[in-house]
Amino acid sequence: MTIPALLLDRADRRGDHTALRVGDVRVTYRELADRAAAMAASLARRGVRRGDPVAAMTTNRIELIDLILGCAWLGAVAVPLNTAFRGDALSHVLAASGARRLLVEPEYVARVEGAGFRGERWIVGSGSAPQPDSAPVPPEAVISALDPAAVLFTSGTTGLPKGVLCPHAQFLWWGRGVGASLDLDADDVLYNGLPLFHTNAINAFFQAVVAGGTFVLGQHFSVHEYWRRVADVDATVVYLLGAMVAMLAGRPPTTADRAHRATRALSPATPERLWRPFRDRFGIELIDGFGTTETNLVLGTLPGDRRAGYLGTIMPGYAALVVDPAGHPVPDGTPGELLVRTGLDGAFALGYLGDAPHAPGAWLATGDRVIREHDGWFRFVDRIKDVIRRRGENISSAEVEDVLAQHPGVAQVAVFPVPSALAEDEVMAAVVVRPGHHVDPAELRRFAEPHLAYFALPRYIDVVDALPLTETGKVRKAELRERGVGAHTWDADAVGTAPGR
Incomplete structure (x- = not known):
């Protein structure tokens, strides 16, 4: 080894x-x-x-x-x-x-x-x-x-x-x-x-x-050149992260969409709504799973046994628990933090530079909120640091993003907290519009109302040219939070549309 x-x-x-x-x-x-x-x-x-x-x-x-x-x-x-x-x-x-x-x-x-x-x-x-x-x-x-x-x-x-x-x-x-x-x-x-x-x-x-x-x-990564590059190298397997799936799905169809030999992609935390359309359009099966730099493929799936929107089940040699903030296991179907460990020698990192080594076989907190279903399948909810607290309720930014992204004019969306005058947070969304479409913030909010609790509806909506991304395709939400509400941000309260007031 x-x-x-x-x-x-x-x-x-x-x-x-x-x-x-x-x-x-x-x-x-x-x-x-x-x-x-x-x-x-x-x-x-x-x-x-x-x-x-x-x-x-x-x-x-x-x-x-x-x-x-x-x-x-x-x-x-x-x-x-x-x-x-x-x-x-x-x-x-x-x-x-x-x-x-x-x-x-x-x-x-x-x-x-x-x-x-x-x-x-x-x-x-x-x-x-x-x-x-x-x-x-x-x-x-x-x-x-x-x-x-x-x-x-x-x-x-x-x-x-x-x-x-x-x-x-x-x-x-x-x-x-x-x-x-x-x-x-x-x-x-x-x-x-x-x-x-x-x-x-x-x-x-x-x-x-x-x-x-x-x-x-x-x-x-280039959304314009991606499928040409995949075809040029004769790839059978590709790797997608973060906003890449949404960006590719948001492009107008071209002849390059199927002019390649690739059949599957490792694509962690892909929203369920994109799984089938992506396969039908590009011929690519999006394969989910859970692992981090510190761990390994703890949760995953095997060919012929996959579910759209799920990370998978516990892989051989690993263990996983879902716990509340006090560290107690929560019932199946309840969101909580994912803890993982392994019995495989060397499958996890040794620790962090400057810290004590990780004890072999010890539980490792991941910082991810997941749900374990009664049959052992795990579903990603959100990063704990991205959870929004509003009116005494925990709001999953990923859930709000998934709803807003179903609007036909939305290419990409990021949801994040901004300070509220009433303490806790307000919900804000930054939206990138699909080419050739127009998105009216008030109409986008009305689109989301049947699918979200009133407290999860975004108060603020920014229409932006692009989202700030890391080199690996993750949205820099810290940068969006720091930017906050601007002069051109749409405010639901200002136009009197916020329910529950």
């Missing part, structure tokens, strides 16, 4: 098969193991030793995969950084990582210097950067499944990012669990354009390697 052992096994079993494609570069499994061994030698020649953290701030490039695998081969720890980090957040992650060596693209050099990094900089494309061009070396003999392979920093949409210490085995468990859920085999081509500093993309790579298939590393 280590990355070097996995690479050597695949080199032996699948040596001539294409393992990786990045742009015009194609790498077989035999070459992938050789590159990891050669990169490890290059790193060692530059003074990197077992356990050393090596940071990277690059876009999706072959050099970043080489670094991750070279570190794993050597027993060092790769620390890929979010390329959006800057200022205090960048200073924080660089210091917290403990890295004294950094692989960096030229466009980010000034930023890391401004953030106070004073270690050794390896600039991509320069002679200073390590390359897999040294004589290969055997993998570090003492690497274990529980040794750290990477530190992945959480996105930090609220507060400073936290470094998650991921062991070798965690990536292999991801490959096994998601591989079973997606029904992956050696003929599959997995296309993922999410950034490699994110758990989704790096784990998709290992899903491909565990299956013996091909991983294609894409670039940033």
Whole structure:
């Protein structure tokens, strides 16, 4: 259950098969193991030793995969950084990582210097950067499944990012669990354009390697070009997050919608209303599940046993509970926080940088509100931090978003709390309109009235050109909350339409 052992096994079993494609570069499994061994030698020649953290701030490039695998081969720890980090957040992650060596693209050099990094900089494309061009070396003999392979920093949409210490085995468990859920085999081509500093993309790579298939590393998501890219790389499996499904579904139909070979997508927390229309239009089955940077695929589904709008059931080797704020289990059908744990060695992260290690087998609070149905199926409700408190009631922002998004003129929507003069919160929605449509806020609210309790109806509605997104497609709700009510925000109270007053 280590990355070097996995690479050597695949080199032996699948040596001539294409393992990786990045742009015009194609790498077989035999070459992938050789590159990891050669990169490890290059790193060692530059003074990197077992356990050393090596940071990277690059876009999706072959050099970043080489670094991750070279570190794993050597027993060092790769620390890929979010390329959006800057200022205090960048200073924080660089210091917290403990890295004294950094692989960096030229466009980010000034930023890391401004953030106070004073270690050794390896600039991509320069002679200073390590390359897999040294004589290969055997993998570090003492690497274990529980040794750290990477530190992945959480996105930090609220507060400073936290470094998650991921062991070798965690990536292999991801490959096994998601591989079973997606029904992956050696003929599959997995296309993922999410950034490699994110758990989704790096784990998709290992899903491909565990299956013996091909991983294609894409670039940033483009709603206009997405299906053309999927077709160009001959992908059979794709990966979608956050607003991506809604953005694709909101585009006018084109001939590219079905001009590809992909049949399934890993798409966590997809609204039920989009599942069937997306399959019918694009020929893609959206496959849900629950896992985080700290965990693994705890809740999931298997082929032939899926339900639209559900995360799935508890996967073998894991356990899950739904609890109230005091930590007591709640009855089936009642929303509560999801707690998870595992009995599989190395399937969860070791802990956070700077904190005490996670105790093996301990319950981990996820910060997600879910419902467990009586038959053991789990349904996502909301992130706990996104719950809105109004007039003594808890309101799920996801539920309100799902209702508003059913309006034919709405392409995307985000619902979030803003301060109320009466204490607690008011409900606010930011709406992106579909091309060729018009959305009147008063009419949108009337559209929602039959489907929402009066206290959940948005008081404020902003029609915006675009929602602020992270690099992984999540809406930056903290930014929307900070922006708040503006001069052009529609206010239901101002026009006398708010019921229950």
